[in-house]
């Protein structure tokens with residue numbers, strides 16, 4: 570394994586094989602300034618691996634929890650349904666909200682119009698009837 574160490578005399582970097590470094594041959598001649606310098610490598614510090622959160626999932630939740638439909642508990646406007654769907658389908662939340670609003674709007678209007686028409690129109694047979 571290649572290691573690097575700054576020269577103690579000129580400060581330039583000296584590359585060397587880490588495996589060749591022993592207590593006896595630490596003194597080398599710097600290729601840059603030609604003076605003797607001591608090589609040293611920092612002992613590898615055992616860094617504990619950071620906890621792995623798969624898929625960026627919050628702790629205590631697994632991918633299985635996100636199968637099927639769900640509503641958001643932390644990004645909600647009303648019930649979190651739109652935020653949940655937006656999250657599931659990787660869509661814009663306000664787009665889904667507008668979709669829901671339009672659907673509700675037209676559905677209600679449609680129902681009211683149908684009832685109004687049913688009340689206002691007279692009933693006539695139409696099967697096989699040609700009027701023009």
Ligand SMILES: [Zn+2]
Nearest residue numbers: 576579599602
């Ligand atoms: Zn040097």
